[in-house]
Amino acid sequence: MAVRIDVVYEGELHTRARHGPSGMEISTDAPKDNGGRGEAFSPTDLLATALGSCMLSIMGIVARRRGLALEGARASVEKHMVADPDRRVGRLEVAFEMPAGIPEEDREVLQRAALACPVHKSLSPGTEVAVTWRWDGPASPGQPRS
Numbered sequence: 001m002a003v004r005i006d007v008v009y010e011g012e013l014h015t016r017a018r019h020g021p022s023g024m025e026i027s028t029d030a031p032k033d034n035g036g037r038g039e040a041f042s043p044t045d046l047l048a049t050a051l052g053s054c055m056l057s058i059m060g061i062v063a064r065r066r067g068l069a070l071e072g073a074r075a076s077v078e079k080h081m082v083a084d085p086d087r088r089v090g091r092l093e094v095a096f097e098m099p100a101g102i103p104e105e106d107r108e109v110l111q112r113a114a115l116a117c118p119v120h121k122s123l124s125p126g127t128e129v130a131v132t133w134r135w136d137g138p139a140s141p142g143q144p145r146s
Contacts, residue, residue, distance in 0.1 A: 001089040014040070023078035034087070044089050047119075048079040050127070051092055068106055072099045072137070091128040100137030107135060 004020035004074065013030035028035025028043050041049065052075035063070035074097040082090030102110070116122075120129060 012037070013022065015043075044079060044081065047089055048077040048092055050121070051117075052077040052094060054117040055094065055096075055114040058113045058117040059110045062110060063106075066106060066109070068102060068110075069099060070102075070110075088124075089127050091122075091130065094129065094131045095134070096132065097134045098137070100135070102135060107133075123140045 006020065006027040007015050007017045009015050010027075013036040015028045016025055017028070018025050026046075027040045028046065029038060029040040031042045031045075032038040034042075036042070056070075056073055056075050059073065060070050062068075069094055076095045076097075078095075079089055079094070080092040082088060096114070098107075098110075111131075114131070123129065
């Protein structure tokens with residue numbers, strides 16, 4: 001299955017991308033440390049976002065099959081850039097906050113599912129991914145933890 005995404009360079013290190021199937025649009029901006037204004041996600045921010053979203057989505061598929069409630073699960077992804085020898089994403093730290101009440105025997109299954117997500121499998125071997133898990137539940141569904 002192919003999905004077309006059209007990207008337009010708007011100048012001043014900004015792009016606009018349109019998702020073919022849905023028509024949804026997102027914008028990017030280069031980060032301040034790379035000459036941009038940092039007014040939107042950078043392309044590497046989207047990579048980090050894709051990893052967290054993909055991991056949660058794949059866990060959601062597995063949770064649905066197993067009859068588990070995953071609503072309110074959160075992933076926080078911290079992106080670390082490196083510049084030697086090339087500027088790239090060197091490390092992604094993913095911290096999960098999982099809803100309380102997930103049985104112990106299902107936790108390992110969900111963890112394996114997260115690590116098998118297509119974005120994680122597509123990352124360069126030179127990009128380190130560190131994952132931590134918290135199983136006592138996030139604050140409340142849909143609300144960021146402060």
